Amino acid sequence: MPKRKGGIPTLTSKAPTAGLLSVMVALFVFSLVPTVTWGQPAPRPPTNLQGEDFPLDDGRRIQLTWALSPDDREGGLVEEYILLRSTKEEGPYTELPYSIPLGSDSYVDSGEVDENGVTVVEEPRNNIKFYYKIIALGKGGVRSEECLIDGPVVATRQWFHPGRVNMLVASIVLSLLILFFIWQASLGKELYIRPLAGLEAVQEAIGRATEMGKPVLFIPGIMDMDDIQTIAGVTILGRVARMVAEYDADILVPCSRSLVMTIASEVVREAYLDAGRPDAFKPDNIRYLTDDQFGYVAGVDGIMLRERPAANFYLGTFYAESLILAETGASVGAIQIAGTAMPSQLPFFVAACDYTLIGEELFAASAYLSKEPKQLGSLVGQDWGKLIFLLFIIIGSIIAIFNQLNPDLISIKSWFEIQ
Amino acid sequence: MEIANIPFWDFFGVWVAALLTLFIFSFLYKDNPFYKFAEHLFVGISAGYFVGYYYYNVLLPNFWEPFYYQGRYEYLIAVILGITILFRLSRKQAWVSRFGFAFVIGCGAGINFIAYLQSNALAQIYGTITPLVSLVSGEGGILVDWKNTVFNLVAIIGVCSALTYFYFSKPHKGFLGGVARLGIWFLMISFGASFGYTVMARISLLIGRMHFLIFDWIETTINVINGNIAIGSTF
Structure with missing residues (x-):
């Protein structure tokens, strides 16, 4: 048989069938490699698989324990364990993609979500019976016999956490x-609130905007309406808008969340109604820009440069955009009042704004401006x-x-x- | 010598990103048409992007998949509350939208009440309660650990005085005023430290952008002009 330079035999026309057959046999033998792994023995299975509801949770986790396979030791046959789950004892069982390393004799099944938030394994839902099996995985993918759990496990929700x-x-x-203090306030008891420097300046800022014939800009932060600081900011917006309406000035409210825009629009409309000037309300002044943090900043900076507001209010939750906004506001010569409970952003507002409501002052501001019994009572109760x-x-x-x-x-x- | 290859659209993307970066930087001079172009492009594209983002990351996984594939019909409640907000589009029926708003704001306030009480009150108190005088066992019996004692005192006095500053229902005069003033000093010192820390982080962002402009844009372009890098036709 002719040979190549490297000595590897080649197929010739003289014996095509025999050569092809030998290649096929070789391929068949190699295809068996992953399963037989050159005669690798299967590890002995783990035993005594037990399951119970994970304590003090919302019924979405099951705690599993087992006795390790006798082959689970350094240099032993076990490489890892595989869990299988079913809602019926007879199956079919789904293999769970958890990687449980050797030496582990417990695992909490709580489902799995990938990096995109897509569910990979459904979490064990409240009050559904689950059956489990465990297998020891040996070298080359050789599997042990299965160990079935002794009876079903049910995840249940606990309504009371004794540790809390x-x-x-x-x-x-x-x-x-x-x-108690709301009740006291509603009875007419006068509740004292100390002056907040930033809020004393609100009237001055709006008056200045009116005199200059320029608008007031109000930024209610960049978070949604489920954020407590946004709620505080929008509450203050109502008071500011009412003052703006009384002074016959304009207010611009660019928003980064659609829900905030809708609620801000409602709040400003009501403020104009309360001030007796519903016709002066301009719905287009309450705008949605974008949810993107820096896209929003670019948009607000553009508004500041073109509309040149005389007074800027930043009241709500802010992140990295705080200094960009406050610096641009300062560069157009606006009087600036800021308020946030974000500790990392407060230094920037303190540095770049005329007045800053620090932390809880933001939440006190609404009570201070409105003097409503409910808000005053709430503030005194918190004190x-x-x-x-x-x-x-x-x-x-x-x-x-x-x-x-x-x-x-x-x-x-x-x-x-x-x- | 083997010539490196850059796909055409990658090279094009680097140029677009570099020019838009310069357009945004032009704001440092003053408002101009280049900045306006970049600003409107940014706002428009990001607003459109978030429509898709919410569809794929909120609507599908949080409603459609549990509702359609798992038969969890309780998710319809959320959809109905969402639809009520669309009633804002009708002047006469706008009041219906208040159900949706009330739910969002009420849930936000209620859930945050517990979260803030845990993280901003109880956990802070737990962390602040430390021995006013720190003791250690030594050869001569029990000794005072002065270093830890000073640390503990600073933390306790700082927290108590700053908390006093946020006491709103009494005038800040006399002793209370003095303690509140001490509290604002503590706050300002912590703000100063935070300011410096964050400025350093922002400088690193600027360095990142400059690195992009110098190496990814200018250097690559020079190499393309000199023939060291070939522009491919692949995507």
């Missing part, structure tokens, strides 16, 4: 304090809550000195531990 009683107590105490927390910190820190000497002594710190 402190949260319940704090919620009840705070709510009762707020309700009492802060006073109680302050006392706990001071007393807890003193007792903590003695906790170092005697750990069995009562520990106030442990009351605030959340599980």
